[in-house]
Amino acid sequence: MAHAPTLTQVAEIPNSATIGLLGDNPLALLKHPEARTGKPAKMTSRGLSVSYANKPALHDVDLDIPVNRVTALIGPSGCGKTTYIRCLNRMNDIIDTCRVEGSVTHDGEDIYAPDQDVVRLRTRVGMVFQKPNPFPKSIYDNTAYGPRIHGMTGSRDEERALVLDSLRRAGLLDEVRDRLDAPGTSLSGGQQQRLCIARAIAVRPEVILMDEPCSALDPIATARIEELIAALKQDYTIVIVTHSMQQARRLSDKTAFFHLGRLVEQGNTEDVFEAPQDGRTRDYVMGRIG
Amino acid sequence: MACLIAASTISILTTVGIVLSLIVESFQFFRMVPVSDFLFGLHWSPQTAIRADQVGASGAFGAIPLLAGTLLISAIALSVSGPVGLLAAIYLAEYASPRFRSLVKPMLEILAGIPTVVYGFFAAIVIAPLLRQGGESIGLEVSSESALAAGLVMGAMTIPFVSSLSDDAITAVPDSLREAALGLGSTRSETIVRVILRAALPGIAGGLLLTASRVIGETMIVVMAAGLTANLTINPLEAVTTVTVQIVTLLTGDQEFDSAKTLSAFALGLLLFTVTLTLNVAALKIVKTYREQYQ
Amino acid sequence: MSKKTLVIAAAAMVIVSGAAQARDQIRIVGSSTVYPFSTTVAEQFGKTTPFKTPIVESTGSGGGLKLFCAGIGDRHPDISNASRRIKASEVARCAKNGIDDIVEVKVGYDGIVIANSRKAERFKLTLKDIFLALAKDVPAGEGKLQPNPYTTWKQVNAALPATRIEVLGPPPTSGTRDAFVELAMEGGCKSFPWIKALKKADKGSYKALCHAIREDGAYIEAGENDNLIVQKLDANPRALGIFGYSFLDQNTDKVQGSTIGGEAPTFENIADGRYPVSRPLFFYVKKAHIDTIPGIREYMAEFASEKAWGRDGYLADKGLIPMSDAERADWNAKVSALVNLTM
């Protein structure tokens, strides 16, 4: 847990980090070239292969996830990008027939080592899913769920502070301040997804995995989530699976292109989109396959 | 086509037949015994004198002791099948390998397919003596027709009811919730208790209501293993009698429909029908709204 | 579809015609005490004659006679067993429903025993003990009554054990119950001189006092099934049970009969009349049915034959206590002649 920001650190994060004050053009920040240069890898995978019921889904993937950066995984449907992202916090363990070979490390620790605690791993590597999936509980309880099971807060006041902070950082607080006791499912789709992000943040993970977080949302809601991701990058390492090349281009610092279960190309987002090395990448980013 | 419509009205006719026959006979009964005496009376002693020159029992028709006995046995049964069935369903739905599940689920369902008279036999010759001896060895007085014996066996019988209805409810909870909880670093049990069961609660509650209605109407186990005397008690080691036992006792052999004694069986039947119908309607309603929630 | 309708109509025809078709099987109802003898005879009768085996239902003597007297015709039973003699009120009821001719057959004797499990001590009772333990109201001094206060046998009689009074017995539909209240309860009741005097003065209240059984749970009505009582006694050594001698005879490995007034319920004691609580057993036949339902005459003959009710007959093996030779000959003659019941 040493890498997670402590509560005091969280509290110290200036308000400028929240979406409201981020200003008129948060994407401008992303475009700054310095932001993209080499950062150390937070997670790495080496020779990662995955199969479902003996049907291979992913072949021999080597990929580094840079810390405090947004890494986008792109590729046509069925290319293995969702499979890959689910390997990073071992969500694939849920599927009985799934077999994983190779290694994935997190801060140099093999997350598939036999003594690795999946529960601890998942508190460090959080996840946001394709479809918003709030629990059938109130907005407050949804956000407080993680801190409660992990025993992160000592008192009720502390818990409330953390919940409110998480909601604020997810850019949802202003909209739900008056109805924290309303069921999470009563929110709109975009709000639900931000609630899910707030829920993930509340656990204070180091890495947030996002599996097509905007695919079920309308353009306006999508824009808000994108702003949010841009803002969160300062404190978290983010991996995002996306179908939208524009989104990958706007948001990410690093892009990895998957095709038919193989990692075809990875590199700085600009490089991948402007000057792809591989023919398949070129075809994809130009919209010829997909 | 007319044939088809006629066939579909048979089910309505059946219900009408049940309601009519119960009401007509009960009405005759209530002409002899006031409704309030029946519903609120604390004393049940239906053996009236059958000749003018005979002294029988006082002929008290208070259904409360029967209801209390029925509820006691049902409560015991549900306190067995509720937790065991629910835990079994959770294990099968969330932990077991598909192979284990496909092997064990049908085995559990065998329990539901066994005729109830078999359970009655088992309760009477195995469980009841066992409880008696067990109770004696620790210095407890256990009646040989204890509510406990009937309740336990009835509980075992209804395990598959609870487990398959809960299983349906649990598997109907979308995987996205499961993943959300696991993704936040919940253990499986935290996921189940805090998220899945909460989401499946209406379905499980509906299932329990249906099981309760089944348990209340169960006849053979109590006829063979429970007592005949109306005993107003909550001690599960004592003998109690139930509504169904009394119906059977009053009507086997007796074919006369002019005595309060015989007719009271129909009043009991009406009571039983009303109670189980209410439970069923409530259960179906809960399950239905729940299903709609996830569709 | 019309074919289906035809089939259904045909099925309905079969059902209706079937219901109207005459019964060719004797139906017997009545006493649970006579039931084992009646079924044994029925079985023998079914196997040795071309007739069908009669259907026997155990409804209690009272319940049986009530059914029996309900009318003439296929829907009503032909024979009713009784563990007591038919009452005048029942004969009147029969007559009201057009049943004037009834043949009475005395079968033999039966003792009513008060038994408990062999796992416990044998009880030594008197008629007075029985009355005091089971009556609804008991005398509290001369001419006064109180609701039965006794909860243990020791309170009734210091010589008895200090166990709770718990007696499984038959309901009012049972002839055993009738005989029990008349012989045992009334017998104990009469041992109080002032009550005995009451009999002449006020017969109604005398009967109400002597025949009323307590309803506070000490006396448990155990239904018409004597077998069940035996099983319950086996399971509950604290309880006593009231039933016919034949059931004691069949279950000597499980239960033992209490002595009453020093006499044990044995075959000899009951046959001699020394055991105080014994009564004759009967069955009653509807004469009007004898010619419409086949086999009634033959069934009666089987019952009244030496190989059935004789001293070495198969009913004796079942626990029936045979009548004396003279009595048997007398009743056999009445059976052959179909002599009408006279009260």
Add this chain to the structure above:
Amino acid sequence: MEARLKNRHRAERRFRLFGGLAIFTSLIFLGALFAIIIQTGAGAFKQTRIALDMHLSPADFNAGQAVEGDWLERADYQAMIKRALRQAFPELRSRREKRSLYRMVSSGAAFQLRKKLRGDPGLIGTDFRIWVLASDDADMVFKGAVPRDAPVAHRRLDDRQMSVLEALEDTGRLRSQFNWTFFSAGDSREPELAGIAGAALGSLFSVLVCLALAFPLGVMTAVYLEEFAPKNRWTGFIEVNISNLAAVPSIVFGLLGLAMFLNIFGLPRSAPLVGGMVLALMTLPTIIIASRAAIKSVPPSVREAAFALGASPVQAVFHHILPLAMPGVLTGTIIGTAQALGETAPLLMIGMVAFVVDLPTNILDPATALPVQVFLWADSPERAFQERTAAAILVLLVFTCLMNLTAALLRKKYELKW
């Protein structure tokens, strides 16, 4: 945090253990149920027989017999059996001793002797040996169901009878053989003569009546509701009504049968016809619900294809949809029938709980049913009836399990189809 994590994992293991325990408990109960019933019932399939050496003279048959034709029927075979017993044990003289000797063989021995002589009247006047049924008490001791060294008070055989038993055993006049009677006879007061054939026939007739009524009615209702019924309040009411009927306690159906079929329609008591009718009403909802699900699962394309070929709605249903839905319909029917077969309570209400010796020959004959027979025997005091009860249960379980298995297989096959 680490300590908390450890606790959480411990809680996880505990929870999982509870789940496993719940399943284990249920399976143990199931296992115990079967084990005890098999253990209790196994003995009933064996029956002890005793060899009697007979010598009958024509005089045994002519005594007092006026009618020439049925002298073979009317003879007192009981007396002949008793005489043979006395001859085998001449040392038992007193009435009491003789009575206990007679109690060694079944009262059915006389019928066995009659049957043998009927088949071969030439045996009269010769020496022959007949293996007759032992009485239930002797049978239980010989089979070891009752320990031989139990104190006399807890034994049904007294010391004299025990020595008779041992003498028979030592001279090879006692043997155990398969109990055919159990499968071929009707009910009896004597355990050794009692069988389940009557009850099984009663069950068969009831279930046939039940099927004949419930199957067509159920399928037609399902077809109507699923294919033709307008969606209005009336059909909505029918639907709610059906799902409620499915959960009405079975005994209430018995009350309906008693009040309607017996008291109003005047149908005969104790008849499989009435039993079947009551069971049919109970089974109907199960069949309707299963059939509707089966019809619903037939892909709409089948219907459209039939319509495209010009089939009328009724033709489409009966020629195309129903045949495809049949496996599902049958599954429901079998499960419903299995329930009906095991049902007891409603039958008690309509008088199918009588002592019936003769095997029923049609649906109007008085009869019991297998589960009712179990109920009746379970209340009988003779210990030999306890093992017969368990054996009857075994037979009942074999049938219900077979039916449920068939249904499960059918469902599996059917599930693979779409």
